[in-house]
Amino acid sequence: MSAEQPHAPWDDVGSAGVVPERTLVLEDVRLAGGSTLPRVEVAYETMGTLSPARDNAILLCHALSGDAHVAGWRESDARANGWTPESVRGWSPPESATGDPDAAPSSAIRPGWWDPFVGPGKAFDTDRYFVICANVLGGCSGTTGPSDIDPQTGRPYGLSFPVVTVEDMVDVQAALLDHLGIDRLLAVSGGSMGGMQALAWARRYPQRVATCIAIATTWRLAAQAIAFNEVGRTAILGDPAFRFGDYYDTCIPRHGLAVARMIGHITYLSDESMHEKFGRKLRGREAHAFGFETEFEVESYLAYQGKRFTERFDANTYLYMTKAMDYFDLSEGAPTLADALAGTPVRFLVMSFSSDWLFPTYQSTELVDALRRVDAEVSFAEIQSPYGHDAFLLEPETQFGFIEPFLKDAYGRAGRDPSEGAAP
């Protein structure tokens, strides 16, 4: 579909380089809810080289607002800007360190959402591993979702798109692996909703994954997280422009989606990080205005985040993603979480963050305890961080310390032990 990926010169900056955007078309995709989608496009990107034994593949799963572009530079951006390898060398915009797609104007070119984690010499080392990332089913960044055309009506699906589950997302990823000729993953990993997909992989396809790295995630949402999702959905559903999800020909529910993003963003930060970043600073004024315009830095930041988000994300997809998270329960169909995981051959690495109050450490501990109860192989660490839930995007150094040796050991086993890495 696209030209081959250039390599050596781009690697000099520790970047995954220029990554071609690819699409796979699937037909008749059956969903957990019982419905079937006649045609599903899957947007995906790959980095690194698949080993001859096909035993070095790692699937990275993105969170609520992520996409297939996990690291490096989009080939389309590179082409549009007439980049040569020389012009990219050493070019590293400040946003690349934050991994925050909304930190820069939406017109600026950004590396992938987990760029500090994925690339040569990084935690997911593209010199060693073949890294795959796909936009999830129901998404709005290339994979079929509610903003795409329903072949049966010729109009966007809108709310007629079937409700998708985390398991549906995982099944589509499994079909992608079939297409790529990968029977078994060395690792599946992700943070937040990406971590839920990684966990769902481990339960749904235990023979297809050697290891699961679940970061800043939960085995099921607690009431508080569902409540925040519901406030976001209510903001979208209550926007007059929403028109029951049929807004593609008119005006998008900008206000509702922006409010949803603002609420979401608050839950991704922490009291400490917000205080540190904004305090009570005023923006562009010395004294209070005694009015309702944007005065505090934090107000301005949230307004900006909300606005930027509406320029790149679909409101219907926001509804579907949050619903998929609310429905997710790794223990579903089993009496307890431990029963659901009993006998798992998958080795787990679980990491949480001390200031994450969206998916607090105790939820990771519940998962780890269930795994210990059934004598699964699990390692766990709670990383001390002031950055709240977003720490999974912001702290590559601390996570590298665990991910790098974990993967190295897993890949070493694939070479040593013929039962590892072989097709089931």
Add this chain to the structure above:
Amino acid sequence: MSPADLLRGDLRLITGIVPEGARVLDLGCGDGSLMVHLRDERGCTVRGIELDHADIATAIGHGLSVVEADLDEGLAAYPDASFDVVVLSQTLQVVRKPALVLREMLRVGTRGVVSFPNFGHWRVRGYLAFRGRMPVSRSIPYSWYDTPNIHHTTISDFRDFVAANGGEVEREIPLVTGGWSVAEARHVWIWPNLLADTAVAVVRQAR
């Protein structure tokens, strides 16, 4: 004790005590040195608990499964008798609730192996007796104000402690871990509570 000392005499001894192929839980496993030995040389299935992140990361690199958890909160994640051996190596003296930790060890393991510095050692006794100061020795190398060791015991006290918590000492191996050099630990059989600087005890539920 620093991680560099992890192949201490008491660890070598523990490796010898643990049966081939045993299921072993190592409480306060450090960087996993003992676990690696038990796995690779004794064919054991090993699991670890540790607080230090650098140690956890090193252990993960050795292919070990190590969970960050606080021993003072017990071992509720593990079913009764789910391990053949639970090891508590040079960790008893740093926990806040040694009795809880011991009872939990006896619950989840058929046997427990505990190694601890003997506060009854002659050098420790002499330090306090003749200098009138809190002892600092090779096996207890910290000043009183910055020590992680908050529960000191002697070999004799340990026996009573185990009995008081529903267990019994099946074997007791008093050791001199090397005097001035880091040599092999030697067993001491006479006046152990006086001559041993370290002890390894095998404990189990009282019959």
